[in-house]
Amino acid sequence: MLISPAYAADAQPDPIMSFLPLIVLFALFYFMIIRPQMKRTKDQKKMQEGIAKGDEVITAGGQLGKVVKITEQYITLDIGGGVESHFQRGGVQTVLPKGTIKDL
Secondary structure: OOOOHHHHHOOOOOHHHHHHHHHHHHHHHHHHHHHHHHHHHHHHHHHHHOOOOOOEEEEOOOOEEEEEEEOOOEEEEEEEOOEEEEEEHHHEEEEEOOOOOOOO
16 A cells, blocks of 8 residues: 555564663663662671671660670670670671770
C-alpha cells in the first residue's frame, strides 16, 4: 500500500540498543548505591575488629562507655559509676578518640 515491504523489514530495532538503557541503569545503581554501601560495610567491620581494651565507644543504642573486656563476640563497657554492661561487638557504632569521655 503506502509502505513497501522493504522499508517495513528495516524497522526492526537493534537488540543491543534495546538493552542499552537497562545496562546504563544497572551501572548507575552500582556506582551510586551498591559500591558505596559495600565500602561502608567494609569500613564498619574493620572498625569493629580493631576495638581494643581502653577504647571509648558509642553503641548503636547510644550508650557511651570505655571497653574493659573483649571476647570474640562480646565486649564489656564501663558506662560510669563502676557499672559494666555487656554488648555484642556488632553493636558498636563508633570508636571515639581517647579522652572524649571524661566522667567515667
